Amino acid sequence: MKKSKLLLGMAALAVTGVVLVAADHLDAPSSGGTTADIADFFAFEPETGSANTTFVVDLQSNVLPDLAYGTFDEDILTEINIDTDGDLVEDLVIQAIPRDGRMYFFYGEAADLGLNSQVLVNAPLGDVAISAETATVETTDSGARIFAGPRQDPFFFDFFQFNAVINPDPESAPLGFLPPSEAENTFAGANTMSIVVEMPNAMLGTTTALNAFNIPVYNTWVTTNRKQ
């Protein structure tokens, strides 16, 4: 039984030569390398004791030459979903979609649960010019801060060594990852297309969801959605 499991495992690891780029960069055949590819997602308190929560969504990447990079796609709706009661179903949603050089943000109660969405046109949060090199930011009437444009990719990972580590060939990286003196951050020097929104917690409301340490948390996730 163990042997058959192992054979199955070896077959599974002999993946079809798809180059995987984490955190989520180029993670799957259908979305990888397209303008809809989510590269990374962060959610944090911007400073200790802050009454705000910041969300950073990175789309696309120039870490490899064949990746899409450089332009927000007007057919792609980015959604930050927020579950505030622990059922893993979104209660609130922040939407971002570009039009003619500006990124438009919408925010409200999630209306379309599941895999299809429409823009919450009756719940605008604000809009901001898509930045070039230097950041242009806006503070909305409701006190949120918004940004969209190219940024440094803050992800760090020795991704090529990771591919060697998971390669089942016994000769491939038998000692695993490299010591710090030899390891290289694959994402050093890379850029990505960032959407950043900072919301007053008062706008997000209270949450009854708990993490594994019994601390109240928002359960959040980001999706990209293509116009049909």
Place this chain on the structure above:
Amino acid sequence: MRLYNLKYIFLSGMLLFAVASCNNDDNGMDPEQIAMPTCDDGIMNGDETGVDCGGTCAPCDDGEAMAPDFSGTYAQVDHMGRPGINTVLSADMEGMPSVKDAFNVTVPSQMVAEFQAGFEARLEQYHDVYAIKLGLDPADVNYQNNILNLDATTLTTVLAADVLQVAPDEVTTYYNGTVGLTGRALTDDVIDISLILLFGGETGDRFSGQDTDNDGMADLPRLTSDGVSLTATIDAEFPYVSNPQ
């Protein structure tokens, strides 16, 4: 644009209705006048594309602010909660439908049911691969409960529900050795934390390049750190992520 047109069609309909009402009152207005659109009658009619403009009238001024069109349905193509979950724990097999694609179009409330078993198998496969690389029997090298004392089923159940938790009232840390899952800061070393939880065992350093025979050479693989740290610049001010390089 579409909204504006609809609005004007509605408006012109109202005007026509008003005019028709007048006619019904028989106040002497010539019905022919109604049927003759002009470029200064204050309504969109004839071949006009706006009120008294477009078509055979002067071009409409498109410089006016028009609400962008956000109509339509948008269908999900990609998903992300925690870093690296789909990349590391979903396994695509040649000739089979892509698990990674399926994961990206699954709602979080369904993810555990659909992907936890596959994630747990994948976690064990990684251990088997290193058993072979170490010249050991894969049956003898298995996942060991991690520093949070989570067994393989519990850990992969937590990870399969792929959401990023962020605490509104606590300091953000993906995991700092004591507390965690309160968010993900730009500076958090999420790869090392993930490797420790997957391969670190109960001490957190089960496979960390140990020299077991004191010959100055590593005898166990280094699987609990990828050896790299943050290189991008992080700013103190919003939007925190720095100008492109």
